[in-house]
Amino acid sequence: MSTLNRNDHIACHECDLLLSRPVISGDEVVYCPRCGSRLISSHPNSVERSLALALAGLILLLPANLFPVLTLEVLGRQQAQTIFSSAMALYDDNLPVVALCILLFAALVPLTKFVLLTYLSLALHLQKPWPGLALAMRGYQHLDEWSMLEVYLIGVLVSVVKLVDIAEVHPGLGLYSLGTLILVTTLSSSQLDPDLFWHQIEALSEDVTKKEFADE
Ligand SMILES: [Zn+2]
Structure with missing residues (x-):
């Protein structure tokens, strides 16, 4: 049985066909x-763009979570709702699972994703073999499938349509931040070149192994 050199081959992520790695420029x-799915494409400055988008995402998470998404006005009484306060209201209404889902998918998953992406792209940009890069990359790729900000935004829009007859609904800064956050999330997913990231992570960890051998 012959063994394959892992750097000479590439597997299609859709149909698992094994191919020799083409050199692209x-x-x-x-x-x-x-x-027919896309195997490799060169995203110019994928690492730097990912870093910029991850930082933008981290900054946007603050207004998206701290400022009201909607303000309702009924008979002169105003009530502003943030993501956190709407989750707490659901918890008080005996819907703890829904409350937990909102906190997880609208706040915690995006936060973890952007923290991981910042860590990864900063390490690759500075060419530093920081610990746990492969784990961070795997975690990021798993979480990428679990981001549900869009679902939350659709939920907000549906409630606006339902409420507009009985109350005055004012969109808040949180809603605009949420919309921008979704845009940044989508851009960061499309800008990230997984093949390039894995390649660089592997190269960095191999450098460390070589150094350790040399030190012994
Ligand atoms: Zn294929």
Whole structure:
């Protein structure tokens, strides 16, 4: 049985076809010959763009969570709701699971994602073999499937439509921040080049292993 050198081969993420790694330059894109999905494309400055978007996401999470998403006005009485206060209201209404879901998917998952992405892209930008890079990358890729800000935003919009007859509804700064946050999340997912990131993480950890061998 022959063994494959892991740097010479690449597997299609859609249909698992194993191919020899093509060398690409400029803005070339390589497609899988079997299923036609995109295998590699060069995202110029993928690491730096990811870093910038991750920092923007971290900053936007503050107004999205701290400022009211909606302010309701009924008979002169105003009530402002933030993501956190709406979760607490659901908890008080004996819906702890829904409250937990809101906190998880609207606040904790995006926060963890952007922290991981900042850590990863900063390490790769500075070429520092910080601990747990592979774990952070795996965690990031898993969490990428679990971001549900869009669902939350649709929920808010549906409630606006339902409430607009019985109350005056004012969108708050939190809602605009949430919309921008969704845009930044989508951009960061599309800008990140997983192949490049994994390649650089591997190169950094190999450098450390070589150094450790040399020190012994
Ligand atoms: Zn394929």
